[in-house]
Amino acid sequence: MEARIEQIKQQLQSQGYKLTPQREATVRVLLENEADHLSAEDVFMLVRDKAPEIGLATVYRTLELLSELHVLEKMNFGDGVARYDLRGDSSHHHHHHLICVQCGSVDEIKDDWLTPLEERLLIEFQFQVLDHRLDFQGICSRCSNKAKQEDPSNHDSEKPSTVT
The missing domain is CATH 3.30.1490.190 (Ferric-uptake regulator, C-terminal dimerisarion domain)
Known part of the structure; x- marks a missing residue:
């Protein structure tokens, strides 16, 4: 997991962003639940368990940033809920x-x-x-x-x- 976090940190830095503690908490939740397709609310609930000071807006902004930087893929499976999926580092x-x-x-x-x-x-x-x-x-x-x-x-x- 630490290698993936370092890779994501480098992706952020290459685009002029930092891996803040709030962003890192969000990334860790996504990595720990990589098999799931979590909604922003799902991510927030899991992040809040680890870092209660992080707000929903921060999680939304982090997810959107990671999506823009192609760290995550934002998808909709027809249920009207945006879900997030980490892009694998091993596949094109x-x-x-x-x-x-x-x-x-x-x-x-x-x-x-x-x-x-x-x-x-x-x-x-x-x-x-x-x-x-x-x-x-x-x-x-x-x-x-x-x-x-x-x-x-x-x-x-x-x-x-x-x-x-």
């Missing part, structure tokens, strides 16, 4: 999401399946893709399995695929 592009329209869960696809498409766009249209995001909306395997258990007459032989 952001990961993709499987969004369940029933339970609202968000699962991630870490592989970048669009590299061949990007190469084709460059060759055919001389368009260099800098970044992209791909979200799939549907029914997750947990909801599908739950529905099958609740309705024994459902003899649907279709199996949900798993993503690794």
